[in-house]
Amino acid sequence: MQTVQAIVNGILVGGFYASMAMGFSIVWGVMNIIDLAHGSLIIIGAYVTYELCTHLGVDPFLTIPVAAVVLFALGYVLQRYLINRVLQASIFATLILTFGLDRVLVNANLRIFSADIRGITVPYTAAALTLGDLRIPLIRLAVFGVAILSTLALWLFLERTRLGIAIKATSFDPEAARLSGIDPARIYAVTFGIGAALAGIAGALVAAVSTFSPVIGDGLTTRAFVVVVLGGLGSVPGAIAGGILLGVTENLVASVIPSFSDAAAFALLIVFLVARPRGLFGRRFYAEI
Amino acid sequence: MLSRTRRFAALAVAAAASIALLSAQPGRAADTDNVIRFGASLALTGGLASEGTLVKDGYDWMVREINAHGGLTVAGKKYTVEIKYYDDGSDTPTAVRLTKKLLDEDHVNFLLGPYGSGATNATSAVAEQYKIPMVDAHGSANTIYAKGNKYIFGVLNPADQYATPMLQLAKEQKDPPKTIAFVREDTLFANIGIESAAKQAEALGMKVVYNEKYPSGTKDFSTIIAAIKAQKPDMVLAGGYQGDMIVITRQIREGGLGVKMLGFLLGPTVRGYVGTLGALAEGTLEPTQWNANMGWHDQWFNLSSEQFAAAFDKEYHYVPDYHAPQSAAALEVFYNAIRKANSLDPQKVRDTIASSTFESFYGPIKFSEGGINVGKSMACIQIQHVKTTGTNEQQYLPVPVWPAKLRGSAHVIYPLK
Numbered sequence: 062m063q064t065v066q067a068i069v070n071g072i073l074v075g076g077f078y079a080s081m082a083m084g085f086s087i088v089w090g091v092m093n094i095i096d097l098a099h100g101s102l103i104i105i106g107a108y109v110t111y112e113l114c115t116h117l118g119v120d121p122f123l124t125i126p127v128a129a130v131v132l133f134a135l136g137y138v139l140q141r142y143l144i145n146r147v148l149q150a151s152i153f154a155t156l157i158l159t160f161g162l163d164r165v166l167v168n169a170n171l172r173i174f175s176a177d178i179r180g181i182t183v184p185y186t187a188a189a190l191t192l193g194d195l196r197i198p199l200i201r202l203a204v205f206g207v208a209i210l211s212t213l214a215l216w217l218f219l220e221r222t223r224l225g226i227a228i229k230a231t232s233f234d235p236e237a238a239r240l241s242g243i244d245p246a247r248i249y250a251v252t253f254g255i256g257a258a259l260a261g262i263a264g265a266l267v268a269a270v271s272t273f274s275p276v277i278g279d280g281l282t283t284r285a286f287v288v289v290v291l292g293g294l295g296s297v298p299g300a301i302a303g304g305i306l307l308g309v310t311e312n313l314v315a316s317v318i319p320s321f322s323d324a325a326a327f328a329l330l331i332v333f334l335v336a337r338p339r340g341l342f343g344r345r346f347y348a349e350i
Numbered sequence: 351m352l353s354r355t356r357r358f359a360a361l362a363v364a365a366a367a368s369i370a371l372l373s374a375q376p377g378r379a380a381d382t383d384n385v386i387r388f389g390a391s392l393a394l395t396g397g398l399a400s401e402g403t404l405v406k407d408g409y410d411w412m413v414r415e416i417n418a419h420g421g422l423t424v425a426g427k428k429y430t431v432e433i434k435y436y437d438d439g440s441d442t443p444t445a446v447r448l449t450k451k452l453l454d455e456d457h458v459n460f461l462l463g464p465y466g467s468g469a470t471n472a473t474s475a476v477a478e479q480y481k482i483p484m485v486d487a488h489g490s491a492n493t494i495y496a497k498g499n500k501y502i503f504g505v506l507n508p509a510d511q512y513a514t515p516m517l518q519l520a521k522e523q524k525d526p527p528k529t530i531a532f533v534r535e536d537t538l539f540a541n542i543g544i545e546s547a548a549k550q551a552e553a554l555g556m557k558v559v560y561n562e563k564y565p566s567g568t569k570d571f572s573t574i575i576a577a578i579k580a581q582k583p584d585m586v587l588a589g590g591y592q593g594d595m596i597v598i599t600r601q602i603r604e605g606g607l608g609v610k611m612l613g614f615l616l617g618p619t620v621r622g623y624v625g626t627l628g629a630l631a632e633g634t635l636e637p638t639q640w641n642a643n644m645g646w647h648d649q650w651f652n653l654s655s656e657q658f659a660a661a662f663d664k665e666y667h668y669v670p671d672y673h674a675p676q677s678a679a680a681l682e683v684f685y686n687a688i689r690k691a692n693s694l695d696p697q698k699v700r701d702t703i704a705s706s707t708f709e710s711f712y713g714p715i716k717f718s719e720g721g722i723n724v725g726k727s728m729a730c731i732q733i734q735h736v737k738t739t740g741t742n743e744q745q746y747l748p749v750p751v752w753p754a755k756l757r758g759s760a761h762v763i764y765p766l767k
Contacts, residue, residue, distance in 0.1 A: 063580055070572040168395070176399030178593045180600075180626040187603045198604040201572070271569055272593040272626060276397050276440075280567050312573040315564070319574050320536055323565040 062194045067316035068309055073201045075308030076301070077266055080208035081281055082288035083215060083300045084259030090295020091232035091252045092148065097159040099285055100278025101166035102257050106132050106264020107273045108174055114181050114268070121181050121269040122203060128261035136257025141250040148249065163278065170275035180272035204266045209301065211262050215255070216297040228252050232295070287330050293343025302341045386422060386694065388433045388681065389452030390462040391473065396440025397591075400621060401673065402465045405488060407666050408677025409433055409462060414665075415651060416681070422688055431681075434458055438469065445469040449476045459694055460484070460684055462677075467491035467509070467539045474502035483700040487680040488673075491538045495720035503703055503721040505679045505712065507728045509539050509615075512637045513547030513587060515730030516613040519635070519752040520585055521554050523764050527584030527610050531560035533574055533598070534615075535590025543615045544589045559583050566591070571598050575605040589615035596626050603630055610765030611635065618733045619671045624746045631746065632736045633763040637728045640672040640712055641750050644729065648711040650685060658711040671748075679712035686715075729756055732763060 085099045096102075109128040110121050139162070147154040188199040219225035231238040231248040239245060267273050267281075284307070292303025307326055314325040333340060390409060393402030413431055416422065421430040434456050438445035445464045452458045453476070461477055463470050463486020470489025477484035478499045486494075486502065490509040494502060520527050530551050534540040541563065548558050559581035564574060575598070578586065586609050588598050595617030602612070613635035617623050624631040642659035653661070655675070662670045683703055688694065691702040707716040707725060714725035731748040739745055750756035 063576060066576045067573045070570070070576065074570045074572070171395055171399065176395070176403070178400065178596065178620075178622040178626070180593075180596055180622075182600060182627050182630055186600060186630065187606070189604065189606060191606075196576075196606055198572075200604065272596045272622075274397075274400075274593065276395075276399070277593075280569075284569075308570075312570075315573045316577050319533075319562045319564040319568075319577075322568065 063316055064313070066195055067312040069195060069197060070201075071309030071312035072305050073197070073205045073308070074312065075305030076205035076208035077263075077270070077304070078284060078288050078307055079212055079292075079301045079304030080259065080263040080266060082285040082292070082304060083212050083297065084256035084263070085282070085285040086289045086292070086295055086300050087215070087259070088253055088256035089289065091228060092249055093152065094144065094148075094155045094159065094253075095152070095286075096253075096256065097156065097282060098163035098166055098278075099256070099260055100280070100282035101163050101170070101275075102132060102136065102260035103264040103267060103281050104170060104273055104275060104278045105135070105166065106261030107179070107268040108170070108264075109261065110265040110268040111179050111181060121183065121265060122207065125207060125262055125265045128265040129258040130261075132261030132264070133254040133258035136260075137250045137254035139257070140253030141246070144253065145246050145249055163282075167275050167278060174275060176274055176276065178272050178274045179268070181268050183269065200270060204270055207262065207266060208304075211259065212297055212301055215259065218255075219297065224251065287326060289340070290330055291333055291340055293340030296340070296342040299340055299342030306341070384427065384429050386424075386429045386431045386460075386688070387456070387458040388431065388460050388462050388684070389436075389449070389456060389458030390433055391436045391438045391445040391448040391452070391464045391469070393440040393445075393465045393469070394435070394437035396438075398440040398465050401488070402440070404671070404673035405465050405677045406435065407662075408487070408670070408674035409681055411662055411665065411674060412678035412681040412685075415678075416685055419651065422685065424688060424694055425692055431685075433462065433681075438464060440465075442469045442472045446472050446476060449473040453480050453482060460696070460699065462680055463487055463489055463504070467494065468537075470494055470502075470504075471538070474499055477501040481700075482696050483684075483703055485680040485683045485703065487677040491542055492722070493538070493542070495718070495722040499721070500704075501700060503683065503717050503723075505683060505715060505723045506639050506676055507726065508722050509542040510546035511728055512543045512589075512615045513550060513613070515637050515728050515752045516587065516611075516635050517547065517550050517554055517556075519730055519762065520556075520611055522752075522754075523611075523762070527556060529557045529559045529581070529583045530585045530587060531578045531581060531583035532558065532562075533560070533571075533578065533586070533588045534563050535568075535594060536563040536565055537590065540589035540615060544587070547587055547589075556585070564590075568594065569597070571601045572605055575601050575607055579605060579607040583609060585609055585611040585613070587613045587615075588617075592617045592620045592623060596623055599623075599627055599630055599634065608766075612766060613637075613730075619731065619748050624733060624736060624744045628738060628744055629736050631733045631744075633766045634733050635730055635751070636733075636748075637730050638672050638748070638750075639728060640675050641729055641731065641748070641756065642669075643750055643756060644713065646711055646713045646726075647709060648682075649709045650682065650689075651711070653711045655711050675712045679710045679715065682710050682712075683715060729753060734760075734763060 106128040110124040113124040190197040235245045288303040292299030311322045315322040436448040461484035470486045471494045478501045492508045534544040618634045618636040646655045686708045687702040691698045716725035718724045730752040732751045734749045736746045749760045751762045
C-alpha cells in the first residue's frame with residue numbers, strides 16, 4: 062500500500078516538476094538559451110501570488126492568470142532588450158548573461174521582499190480523496206491539474222496557432238523564417254515571455270503547496286534541468302513524462318530510504334545522459350544546435 | 351621564460367615577506383583610537399539571511415547598550431565598542447575567508463560568532479589558529495566544543511539538549527505518548543539533535559518507530575509522511591531548515607497523520623512559521639534557549655529578561671525571540687571578561703572568559719572545559735491562541751510549557767486535535 066501511495070505522490074509532484082521545467086525547456090529548445098534565471102522567475106511568480114493572496118485574501122489558484130501575465134511581460138522585455146543582444150554570441154555569453162540576471166533578480170527580491178520564508182496555507186489543506194488507505198490531498202490534485210492543463214495549452218498553442226508555428230519555424234531555421242516574413246527578434250521575445258509566464262504559473266503553485274524565499278531559485282533551476290534532460294529538450298509531453306519519472310523515482314526511494322532520494326534522482330540523470338541523451342521524447346531538431 | 355619565472359619568484363618572496371610583516375605586527379587598532387573592535391562574519395544574504403539579520407540586531411543592541419553605559423574602561427583608559435561586519439552570503443568557506451580578513455586586514459580585537467553550526471565550526475579553527483577568542487551565539491553542534499579548541503565559547507545550550515524539554519513534557523502528560531517518530535534534514539545540527547533525542551526517548555520508555563533523514567533541498571515530504579503514518583506514532587519530532595518544517599507541518603495535515611504531540615528542534619517561533627501555517631501551527635512545540643518570562647536578571651546592566659525584551663522591542667519594533675538576546679549575551683561575555691581582566695590582551699581575556707561566571711538577562715553564563723555554556727538549561731514553548739487578524743496576519747503566543755515553574759497557570763494543549 063505504501064508503495065502505491067509513493068507512486069501516487071510521485072505522479073502528483075511530477076506534474077508540479079513538469080510545470081517548473083516546461084518554460085525552461087521551451088526557451089532552451091527554441092533559442093538554445095540555458096536560462097539560469099528561470100528559478101528566480103518562478104520565485105517572482107510566487108511573490109505575485111503571495112502578495113495577491115495576503116492583501117486581497119483570494120485563493121492562490123485564482124491568482125495564476127495574473128502571475129502568468131506579469132511574468133510574460135517581464136520575460137518579453139528581458140528578451141527583447143537584453144538577451145536578444147547576445148543571442149548570436151556563443152552559448153557562454155548567454156550563460157553568463159542569465160547567470161548575472163539571476164544574481165540581480167535574487168538580490169532585488171531580497172531587497173523588496175526580505176529573506177523571510179513565505180508560503181500560503183489554504184483552508185482546505187486537510188481535504189483529501191481517500192480510497193482505502195490511499196490518500197490524495199485535493200490541493201495536490203489541483204496543482205497537478207493546473208500543471209498538466211497549462212502544459213497541454215502550450216502544446217496546442219505550438220501545434221495549432223500561427224504564432225506557435227512561427228515559433229517552431231524560427232527555432233528550426235531563423236533565416237528561412239525571416240524569408241517567410243517572420244521577425245525572429247519578436248518571436249524570440251514572445252518565446253521567452255511564454256517561458257516566463259510558465260515560470261509564473263509554476264511560482265503560483267510553489268506558493269500554494271510549498272515554501273519559498275528569494276534564495277531557493279537555484280534549486281528549482283536544477284530540478285528543471287534534470288526534468289528537461291529526462292523528458293527531452295523542447296518537448297511538451299517530454300516535460301510531463303520527465304517530471305513524473307523524476308517524481309516517482311524520488312518518492313519510491315524516499316518510501317524506503319529517504320536520505321537516498323536525491324542520489325537516486327541524479328543517478329537517473331546520469332543513466333539518461335549516457336544511455337539516452339535525447340531524453341524520453343527528445344526530437345533531433347531541437348537539441349541539434 | 352626563465353627570467354619571467356625568476357621575476358615571479360622574487361615577487362612571491364616579496365609578497366610573502368610583507369604578509370609575514372603585516373601579520374606579525376603587534377598591537378591591534380584599539381591601542382591608538384580608544385575603540386575596541388569586534389569582528390563578525392554573518393549570513394546577511396543567502397539562505398540563512400533571516401536568522402543572520404536577527405543575530406546582527408542582537409549584537410548591535412548590545413553595542414549601543416555598552417556604549418550608552420560609558421563603554422569599557424581598561425587599565426584606566428576609556429573605550430567604546432564597535433563591530434565590523436562582513437556578509438558571508440550564508441556560505442561557510444566565505445565565512446572562513448572573511449574571518450581571516452577581519453584579523454589580517456581590519457585587525458579587530460576579538461571575534462563574535464557567525465550564524466549556524468557549520469560556519470561556527472569552520473571559523474572557530476581560525477580563532478584557534480590566531481589565538482583570538484571567539485564567542486558565538488549560534489553554533490549549537492556539540493562537535494564544535496569537543497575538539498580541544500581553547501578559543502571558542504558558545505553561550506547557548508548545545509544541540510543534544512534541544513529535544514530534552516519536549517520529551518520531558520511528553521512524559522509528564524496523562525496518558526503520555528508511547529511511540530515516537532523522528533525525521534530530520536541530513537545536517538550537523540539536526541543529526542546531533544535527533545540522534546540524542548532518540549536515545550533520550552528510549553531511556554524514557556518510548557518506542558522509536560521511525561527515524562530517517564532526508565537530503566537538504568527536499569521539497570516534498572508526502573511519502574515520508576505516509577511512511578511515518580504507517581507506523582502510527584503518538585508523537586512526531588522533526589529537525590531541520592525552518593522552511594522544511596513549515597512544509598512538514600502542512601503535509602502532516604494533508605496526509606491525515608494524526609499525532610498527539612508534534613515538536614521541532616526549531617521552527618515554530620521563527621518568523622514565517624505561524625504566518626504561513628495559521629491554525630495548523632496551534633499546539634506545535636519548540637525548545638527555546640530563552641524566553642522573556644524566564645526571570646533572569648543581568649548583573650552588569652541591571653535588566654531582567656522582560657525588561658530586555660521591552661527595551662529591544664522599543665528600538666527594533668519587534669518582540670525578540672531567543673536569537674537577539676543570545677547574540678547580545680555573546681558580546682556581554684566579552685564585556686564581563688574585559689572588565690574583570692582589566693586588559694585587552696587576547697590571552698588574558700580568553701582565560702577570564704573560561705574561568706569567570708556571571709548573570710545576564712539571557713541567563714547564567716558558565717563555560718565548561720570545552721567552552722559551552724552549562725550555566726543554564728533550555729525550556730520549551732507551545733504555539734497557542736493562533737488568530738487571524740486582517741486579511742492574512744497571524745497572531746499567536748509562544749506559551750512556555752516546560753519546565754513547570756515557567757508554565758505557571760497556562761495549560762498544555764495535549765493531545766493535539
